[in-house]
Amino acid sequence: MTLPDSVTERAESLRSELEAHNYSYYVLDEPSVTDSEYDRLFQELKALEAEHPELVTADSPTQRVGKKPDTGFAEVRHEQPMLSLDNAFDAEDMAAFIKRIGERLQLDxxxxxxxxxxxxxxxxxxxxxxxxGRLVRAATRGDGSTGEDITLNVRTLNSVPLRLMGSxxxxxxxxxxxxxMPRAGFERLNALARDADEKTFVNPRNxxxxxLRQLDPAITAKxxxxxxCYxxxxxxxxxxxxxxxxxxxxxxxxxxxxxxxxxxxxxxDGCRDYYEQLAARRDQLAYDIDGIVFKVNRLDQQEQLGYIARAPRWAIAHxxxxxxxxxxxxxxxxxxxxTGAITPVARLEPVFVGGVTVSNATLHNMDEIARLGVRAGDWVIVRRAGDVxxxxxxxxxxxxxxxxxxVHIPEQCPVCGSAVERVRLVKRGKGREQHTEGAVYRCVGxxxxxxxxxxxxxxxxxxxxMDIDGLGEKNIELLVQKELVSSPADLYRLTVEQVLELEGFAQLSSENLINAIAASRQVELARFVYALGIPEVGEGTARTLAAQLGSLQRLxxxxxxxxxWLPDIGLEVGHxxxxxxxxxxxxxxxxxxLAQGIDLQGETDIAMGLQGAIGLDMLLLRMDIPGVAKTGAEALARYFKALEPVLAADESVLAEVPKLSRKARDGxxxxxxxDDWVARIRALEQQLRDFGMHWESEVKVAAGANAQPLQGQTWVLTGTLEQMTRDEAKERLLALGAKVSGSVSGKTHTLVAGPGAGSKLAKAEKAGVPVMDEASFLQQLAEWESA
Structure with a gap:
């Protein structure tokens, strides 16, 4: 029977299109379509060939994985083909897979x-x-039969042993x-590329x-x-x-x-449960996954099931x-x-991606628009990974x-009409300032x-x-629109009668809101600092500022x-x-x-670790004196012992300072x-005295300060805690002086693991990190907090 021309032509068209996409994906490393589009084309060709076997050709994409790679690396012929996997796209496909296995293995x-x-x-x-036991070769899969020799590049990976352990x-x-490439590493890599004005990668796989295809292994190593292994x-x-x-x-x-x-x-049933559980935690993983691979576990059953042209019968990718x-x-x-930052937002034709319908996407800033070369009206690839x-x-x-x-940045603010200015960045060092244009534009209103x-x-x-219950986004918008509030302090001037004018408020709810606002007047210093919305000051930095400086006035x-000199605060954040x-x-x-009665709780003296802790050498080192590094600053401090003799010194006096180089003397x-430098160092020394940080300051125990038994320790929380939220557990650990990290590392002191703990628990156990369950954690918290 002769096939209709339309069927033959469609099959040939699909082959050509898939091969072109394979070339872009495997050879150029520049995907031309999304994975889902490729899968749809592949399934259409596969269905055509299944219905008309005479259409199948030896070079059809259904008969091999993909295009032969670039010849920049030596070829490697696989002794056993590296086959692809058939796909399941829904529960019915998985049920059919299990059914076929049962039939072929003749299982009741x-x-x-x-x-x-x-x-x-x-x-x-x-x-x-x-x-x-020694690594002699590493190769890519390539087209399944022939790959590329990437041994030198793979040797740079710490997760690949060059010699096997044991025997x-x-x-x-x-x-x-x-x-x-894990997600965090991918984000860092792209951030570096953006900073260097280089092309960014589309996704972690790319x-x-x-x-891996870098000719210089040194680049791969970075x-x-x-x-x-699988x-x-x-x-x-x-x-x-x-x-x-x-x-x-x-x-x-x-x-x-x-x-x-x-x-x-x-x-x-076990496959379905595993799929649902991992799908629910997919966004929490440190790496991208696009499905789950299910394999018959017994090797004798795998052999019995065998293979089809391009895939094993005993495995499937859901x-x-x-x-x-x-x-x-x-x-x-x-x-x-x-903060007034003007942020471009992409309005999209709605598209279903990552399990939700997306109609908006971030464009970060104008520099990102320039890097992407994006224009209004373009067809674009939208990426969504979990809750990102x-x-x-x-x-x-x-x-x-x-x-x-x-796309151009507006000259006036689209909300208030004020001027829009580009932020200027200031890089400071060695007494000099370098001004550059930043990526952010801000409304000055x-x-x-x-x-x-x-x-x-x-x-x-x-x-x-400030944790004011009842003031959601909608209510705040109403207060601003009715001109009842024009600054945070105006919240504390509100009356029940004014709140009653707002839509959705009755007498009781109005009274509750006013009471909640009044109750917020008593607030921990760290919360208040965070509430101010200081640029670059998040929750953790606010807590550091409060704990170290001890008072709003010092801040x-x-x-x-x-x-x-405070932990984890650099010069740019300081400015x-x-x-x-x-x-x-x-x-x-x-x-x-403050005039409205804000009562800051927990204000104390300067932190114990800062009292009298800043020596003359540390002061000099902070002032970026040309040619004066740590050794030179220590030499000056040992010789002069106080700042004023340093400021009175001339070249002849400096020449007498032991171990002070000529370059340091000149600097x-x-x-x-x-004169400006002299005034700045004098002002800084006076502030060190005022704050009690000066080397001559008295060291005393801060009023109300806790011993903080977990000072310097790093803790990690994982799984679902049943007696408290993860945020509550984090707050209590931070109050005891601990740092709370999101990942397990060599610095981790203890992991708290609740039900459902996954990869973090496994990593902690492998690394020998102490693990504590919730009951033990609660008991230990109670002991620390009552001490």
Whole structure:
């Protein structure tokens, strides 16, 4: 029977299109379509070939993984083909997979069928060949039959052992796995690229592929890549366990990384439960996954099931909803934030991506628009990873029609009409300032701009700030629109009668709101500092400022250089804090708030660790004297012992200072001849005296200060706590002096693990980090807090 021309032509068209996309994806490392679009095209061709087997050709994309890679690396012929996997897109596909296995294995019941489950990492499949326990070759999968030799690059990965641990490994052992880039590393890599005005990567998978294909291994070594094994290939001169999961555990014992989320379940119900559980935690993982791989666990059953042309019958990949999609950018609008930052927002044709319908996406700033080359009307790739705000990852310039328009920053604020200015960055060092243009544009209207006022108030009343219950975003907008509130202090002037005028408020709810506002007058210093909305000062920095300085007045007076002696506060943040506190408008707002009866709780003396802690050498070192490093500053301090003799010194006196170099003497004289420099160091020394930080200051115990038994310790919380929220647990740990981190590292002191703990618990146990359950944690908290 002759096939209709339309069917033959469609099959040929699909082959050509898929091969073109394969070339872009595997050879150029520049994806031309989203994964979901590729899957749809592939499934259409597969269905056509299944219906008309005579359409199948040896070079069809359904018969091999993809296009042969670039020839920049030597070719490697795989002794055993690295096959792809068939996909399941819904529960029905999974049920059909299990049913087929049961039929082929002639099982009466598949409920007890062992299935190994692993996250499907979104990375690059590779083969590692070990001979006599030593890594001799690493290769990419390539087209499944032939890959590229990337041994030198893979050797740079710390997660790939160059020699296997232990003993008993086969004479030749091929380990197969995935090289991928964790999300945090990907964000850091792109941030560095943006800072250097270089092209950013579209997604972590593309970044991993580009990193592996660097001809210079030194470049690969700088990229945050990880390797995770998922199977074996060639095995000779030895034996491995007869179950897939046990094989992986054996590889793990030999020093190879496996996925901590791997599980063995029973039957279809076990597969469904695993899929639902991991899908619910997908956003919490440190890496991207695009589905779950299910494999028959017993090797004898795998052999019995065998293979089809391009995939094993005993494994399937159950895909998650796509996290990248293509859509049209309708327009770019500009929003005004709490600090006046003008932020471009992409208005999109609605598109379903990452499990939700997306119609808006962030564009970060005008520099990002320039880097992407985005224009209104463009077709763009939208990426959404979990709860992360959707963002535009790339522009499909080949789809442009010429009707697209360039995007420009508005000259006036779109809310209040005030002027828009570009922020200037100041880089300070060695007594010099370098001014550059920043990426942020700001409205200069401050609280006279309704957008800034509303956002500032929303932040001020939020749970981690002043915690005023009943003042949601809608109510704040009403208060501003009716001109009842024009600054945070106006909240404390509100009356029940005024609140009654607002939509949705009755007598009781109005009284409750006024009472809640009144109750917020008594507030911890750290919460109040955070509520002010100082640029670059988040919750943690606010807590540091409160704990270290001890009072709002010291914070209002603190010089930028003095602030840099506080933990985790650099010079730029110090200048942001100082500039905020010295600004006339902000000073007026603060004075107004205090006049309304704000009663700051927990104010104390300066922190014990700062009392009398700043020596003359440390003071001199902070002043960026040319040629004076740590050794020179210590030499000056030992010789002069006080600041005034230093300031009175001349070249002949400086020449008598032991171990002070000629370069340091010249730099010192340069500063001593600068009246502004002399005035600044005198002012800084006086502030050290006023604050009790000066080396001659009396050391005393701060009033009301706690011993803070966890000072210097880093704790990590994971899983679901049942007796309190994670935020509450974090607050109590911070109050005891601990740092609370989001990831396990060599610095982790203790991990608190609640039900549902996953990869963090596994990593802590492997690293020997002490683990505490919730009951023990609560008991220990009670002991510390009652001490």
């Amino acid at each position: 019941d598949t409920a007890d069928l062992e299935i190994a489950c692993e996250p499907k990492l979104d990375g690059i499949a590779v083969s590692l060949m070990y001979e006599q 008993g490994w086969p004479e030749r052992l091929e380990v197969r796995g995935e090289i991928y 970044a991993a592929a580009g990193s 990229r945050p890549l990880e390797f995770c 199977s074996t290939g060639v095995v000779s001169g030895g034996e491995l366990p007869d179950r897939h999961a046990q094989r992986l555990e054996q590889l793990h014992a030999w020093g190879l990384k496996i996925n901590a989320e791997m599980r063995v379940v029973s039957g279809l 895909k998650f909803p796509a996290q990248e999609e293509a859509t049209r950018l309708k327009a770019v609008e500009f929003q005004v934030g709490r 705000i959707p963002q535009i990852a790339a522009v499909q310039t080949d789809k442009r029609t010429g009707e697209e328009t360039e 401050r609280l006279s701009c309704q957008a800034q006022l509303i956002q500032a108030l929303i932040h001020f009343v939020s749970r981690k700030a 209002r007076e603190a010089e930028p250089l003095l602030l840099t 942001e804090i100082h500039n905020f506190m010295q600004d006339d408008h902000n000073r007026q707002v603060l004075d107004d708030l 010192m004289m340069q500063c001593l001849r600068n």
